[in-house]
Each structure stands twice: as C-alpha cells, then as structure tokens.
Amino acid sequence: MYGVVLAAGRGTRMRPLTDRRPKPLLPVGNRSLLEQVFEAAREVVDEFVVVTGYRGDAIRESIGESYRDRPVHYVEQAEALGTAHAVAQAEPVVDDDFLVLNGDVVVDASLPRALAAAGAPAIAATEVEDPRAYGVLSTAADGSLADIVEKPDDPPTNLANVGCYAFEPEVFEYIDRTPESERGEYEITTTIDLLLGDGRRIDVARYDGTWLDVGRPWELLEANELALAELDAGDGATGATDAIAGTVEEGVHLHGPVVVEDGARLRSGVYVEGPALIREGADVGPNAYIRGSTVVGPGVHVGHSVEVKNSVLMADASVGHLSYVGDSVVGRGVNFGAGTNVANLRHDDENVRLTVKGERVDTGRRKLGVIAGDGAKTGINTSLNAGVKLGAGETTGPGEVLTRDRT
Structure with a gap:
C-alpha cells in the first residue's frame, strides 16, 4: 500500500515560521511534521509519495529517497488547485491501493491502521462536540458513508471528516470527472460524491485518537x-x-x-x-x-x-x-x-x-x-x-x- 502525503501548501497562516521553509518541515519533538506523519503510517505503508509545491526542493533535501527503509517518491503540484488535484499528481507513481494523509496534521498510528483495515475506498471520521466547522458525515444502516455536508448549520451527526482517505487507483478516473468548486478548486469530497453517485460503497473508519491540524503558530x-x-x-x-x-x-x-x-x-x-x-x-x-x-x-x-x-x-x-x-x-x-x-x-x-x-x-x-x-x-x-x-x-x-x- 502507498501513502500519499499532501505537502504542497504555502502555510500562510503559519507565517513568519514558513517564510523560509515549507510548513511540513517545522519541528515537532525530534522529527519534522512530515516525518511524524511517516512514522504514524509506516506500519501499514510500503512506499510514500509526497506531493510537494511551495519550497518542494527543501522537502526533497531534508527527507531524501527513503524514510526508515520505506521508499519516498516525490511529485509536484505546481499550482494549488485543491485536494483532488493534489491527489491526482500521484497517478504516475501509484498502481495499488493508497492512503491519503496530510503533511501538516498530527495523528497517531491508529488512524492509518483503521483506514488500511477498512479497505479502499474509505474515509476517516472522528466524533467532535461541535461539528459545524467541519465536513460532517452521515452513515447508512450498514455503517458505510451516506453523505458529506460541509460546515452545516444543523449537523446531521457529530462525525467530522478527518481529511484522510483510502482509495483504489480507479479513483483517478473519478478525479478526472470532478468539477471545479465555487472556490475554483477541485475537492476530493466532490470526488467522493461522484463515487457515491455511482453506487460505490465507502467505508467509514472510526478514529478517536490525536487529531491536530497544525495550521497556526500556537498549534x-x-x-x-x-x-x-x-x-x-x-x-x-x-x-x-x-x-x-x-x-x-x-x-x-x-x-x-x-x-x-x-x-x-x-x-x-x-x-x-x-x-x-x-x-x-x-x-x-x-x-x-x-x-x-x-x-x-x-x-x-x-x-x-x-x-x-x-x-x-x-x-x-x-x-x-x-x-x-x-x-x-x-x-x-x-x-x-x-x-x-x-x-x-x-x-x-x-x-x-x-x-x-x-x-x-x-x-x-x-x-x-x-x-x-x-x-x-x-x-x-x-x-x-x-x-x-x-x-x-x-x-x-x-x-x-x-x-x-x-x-
């Protein structure tokens, strides 16, 4: 299984710490944010694919061609056009099931394990007290995904989309069909709507561990x-x-x-x-x-x-x-x-x-x-x-x- 790690953003909310480095290389303990993600997923991932953008050369120089015996490949998202567009950049490398993880979000190893155990396609979700600021999941009677609603005023559940996924390579076909959003981006949640529309079952991997989006300096x-x-x-x-x-x-x-x-x-x-x-x-x-x-x-x-x-x-x-x-x-x-x-x-x-x-x-x-x-x-x-x-x-x-x- 591949681990596709999204690490292309400019990290503008983290300025001035990102003025001279990409956000995924900010230190957390004795590793960078990106290496923390690698470490969490290493147990279930055979190879990593890092989607770079802003100061991508610095990421390549810092990480190199492998992380603790796991090969690391690099692809570039030259223009920030959304999460689906970022995932699409991995298509030339990925030929098997893969996880999608974020290079600036702290999670523990139970999340990649849960996604891998659920099988592709799957979406990770966690319960939150107030889900109105998140994408909120609804589930069917068998526990699979029924719908995702972005930042609803009246959330149907308290299950928030963690932003981590498991996919089969066929998802690239659906990404090709994904329309542009109102923000002018190609969103992976829209791609998931297309999968659901074709009757595809998407499992929900429940997660109750650490989930910290490191987007601002105090985080x-x-x-x-x-x-x-x-x-x-x-x-x-x-x-x-x-x-x-x-x-x-x-x-x-x-x-x-x-x-x-x-x-x-x-x-x-x-x-x-x-x-x-x-x-x-x-x-x-x-x-x-x-x-x-x-x-x-x-x-x-x-x-x-x-x-x-x-x-x-x-x-x-x-x-x-x-x-x-x-x-x-x-x-x-x-x-x-x-x-x-x-x-x-x-x-x-x-x-x-x-x-x-x-x-x-x-x-x-x-x-x-x-x-x-x-x-x-x-x-x-x-x-x-x-x-x-x-x-x-x-x-x-x-x-x-x-x-x-x-x-």
Missing part, C-alpha cells in the same frame, strides 16, 4: 506539547542513563522526562524540569533553567542564567544570557541579545490574540509569547510583548519595547 506549540508528553511513555526519558547520551556536567539537576541527545552539553548549574528534549549539538548554561514542554533544537545555544519555559527553539538559535523566553516559537538561526525578555501573559487575564492573515485571532491560550521567524535578531535588553510576531530576518534595537508585529 505548533500544542503539537510539541503532545510529542513531549510521550517521552515518559517509551523513550527511557525519566532521567535514566539511556536517555542521557550527551554531556551532563556535575551540578546539573534533571527532573521528570528529559532527553539529552548525543553531542548536547548541559553545563554546571543547569536545572531542567521535563518534559524536555535537548537535541544534538545544543549547549545550555551554565546556570540556565529549562522547564515545561520545551525543545532545545540542534545546535541551539542557551546562555548563562537564561530561563526557557514551554517553548520551541529551532536549530542554531541563540538566547543570550539573562533572558527569559516563555510559551514561544523561536525560528532557525534567531539570535536573542542578552537581557531579551518575552512577555507571555496579558494583564487583563484574557486570552492572548495573534494576527493571522491580517486578522486578530483569539488563540485560546492564556499564555503565549513571541513567534520569531528564521534569522530574526533582538538587541540587548529588548522586551517583546505577548502575542508579537517578529518576522524572518527582522531586528530590534538595544532596549527596544516591541508591542506590535514587525514582519
């Missing part, structure tokens, strides 16, 4: 929180020696699930409250404090007397001494000057709001710090307000107080 924090929550479940990450492959100097204190990868260094006086992942080549301390669900990425430098809480520091970022970073996503190669402090809480105790595609959005998070794009830099003693975005390559001056986005 990347949530994805990492989920990934790190699993550390104490299997990786020996309870302070045990098999989780501590890097250098831990005398006087370092590790509490809870902590992984220190080979080549990482924790200097004397560092205090870590897990779950936390310190990746290869990272250099932390002396006298630094790491807590919450924090990922200190490859080659990251965390200086003297720095506190990092519930944050993601991407590869080669640097946080200078006497700084605080909380509930933040810090892009690759970012340099926070000494004394940079991030605010992560509003004084009125309301949820932090963030600008997404020009609109202020309630993140649902009481605590959220800064979103810093790749290569951003702050001058010493910079203050960054809660919910501020600092664009890729943008800078602040010494002592500057940033209360609005700089992108």
Whole structure:
C-alpha cells in the first residue's frame, strides 16, 4: 500500500515560521511534521509519495529517497488547485491501493491502521462536540458513508471528516470527472460524491485518537506539547542513563522526562524540569533553567542564567544570557541579545490574540509569547510583548519595547 502525503501548501497562516521553509518541515519533538506523519503510517505503508509545491526542493533535501527503509517518491503540484488535484499528481507513481494523509496534521498510528483495515475506498471520521466547522458525515444502516455536508448549520451527526482517505487507483478516473468548486478548486469530497453517485460503497473508519491540524503558530506549540508528553511513555526519558547520551556536567539537576541527545552539553548549574528534549549539538548554561514542554533544537545555544519555559527553539538559535523566553516559537538561526525578555501573559487575564492573515485571532491560550521567524535578531535588553510576531530576518534595537508585529 502507498501513502500519499499532501505537502504542497504555502502555510500562510503559519507565517513568519514558513517564510523560509515549507510548513511540513517545522519541528515537532525530534522529527519534522512530515516525518511524524511517516512514522504514524509506516506500519501499514510500503512506499510514500509526497506531493510537494511551495519550497518542494527543501522537502526533497531534508527527507531524501527513503524514510526508515520505506521508499519516498516525490511529485509536484505546481499550482494549488485543491485536494483532488493534489491527489491526482500521484497517478504516475501509484498502481495499488493508497492512503491519503496530510503533511501538516498530527495523528497517531491508529488512524492509518483503521483506514488500511477498512479497505479502499474509505474515509476517516472522528466524533467532535461541535461539528459545524467541519465536513460532517452521515452513515447508512450498514455503517458505510451516506453523505458529506460541509460546515452545516444543523449537523446531521457529530462525525467530522478527518481529511484522510483510502482509495483504489480507479479513483483517478473519478478525479478526472470532478468539477471545479465555487472556490475554483477541485475537492476530493466532490470526488467522493461522484463515487457515491455511482453506487460505490465507502467505508467509514472510526478514529478517536490525536487529531491536530497544525495550521497556526500556537498549534505548533500544542503539537510539541503532545510529542513531549510521550517521552515518559517509551523513550527511557525519566532521567535514566539511556536517555542521557550527551554531556551532563556535575551540578546539573534533571527532573521528570528529559532527553539529552548525543553531542548536547548541559553545563554546571543547569536545572531542567521535563518534559524536555535537548537535541544534538545544543549547549545550555551554565546556570540556565529549562522547564515545561520545551525543545532545545540542534545546535541551539542557551546562555548563562537564561530561563526557557514551554517553548520551541529551532536549530542554531541563540538566547543570550539573562533572558527569559516563555510559551514561544523561536525560528532557525534567531539570535536573542542578552537581557531579551518575552512577555507571555496579558494583564487583563484574557486570552492572548495573534494576527493571522491580517486578522486578530483569539488563540485560546492564556499564555503565549513571541513567534520569531528564521534569522530574526533582538538587541540587548529588548522586551517583546505577548502575542508579537517578529518576522524572518527582522531586528530590534538595544532596549527596544516591541508591542506590535514587525514582519
């Protein structure tokens, strides 16, 4: 069975984190989003086909020709014309049943298993409290799919379309017949309507596991929180020696699930409250404090007397001494000057709001710090307000107080 993974989108809602990289390569724990999808499906998939678009070369270079002994093929969707159009790009490669998965959605291995067990064609569905924002499934008496209604005001059920499918190669014929939607795109749900119209049975694969669409910056924090929550479940990450492959100097204190990868260094006086992942080549301390669900990425430098809480520091970022970073996503190669402090809480105790595609959005998070794009830099003693975005390559001056986005 093939696994067709859709990874062509521009990820505009995730800006500035996607200004210099495709969204599927954003880190979640010790893997990229795309690799998380591969890992979830690897048990039932023999070969992967990745549909690329925006910065597709970066995906090819990062993943290569295989993932843990599973061959990886690449096809390109040169123009974003909908999900059915994206799936159609895999036709030259796929000659057997296949799963359709999303390269920016976190699921667990039970979803691909359920789809594979259901047999093609099949659609994955999960129960939600309020399905009005989703495609809602109705089922026939035998449990098969009867209908899909997009974002109904009066949902017929609470079964939401997860956006993952199992198909036979004949679906490409139906995609060829799929008409353009009002949005000017070719939607896979319209293709499914054509299958139903021809009397084809489509099984519904029920799923009740993790389902997180990582579309906006704070959802990347949530994805990492989920990934790190699993550390104490299997990786020996309870302070045990098999989780501590890097250098831990005398006087370092590790509490809870902590992984220190080979080549990482924790200097004397560092205090870590897990779950936390310190990746290869990272250099932390002396006298630094790491807590919450924090990922200190490859080659990251965390200086003297720095506190990092519930944050993601991407590869080669640097946080200078006497700084605080909380509930933040810090892009690759970012340099926070000494004394940079991030605010992560509003004084009125309301949820932090963030600008997404020009609109202020309630993140649902009481605590959220800064979103810093790749290569951003702050001058010493910079203050960054809660919910501020600092664009890729943008800078602040010494002592500057940033209360609005700089992108």
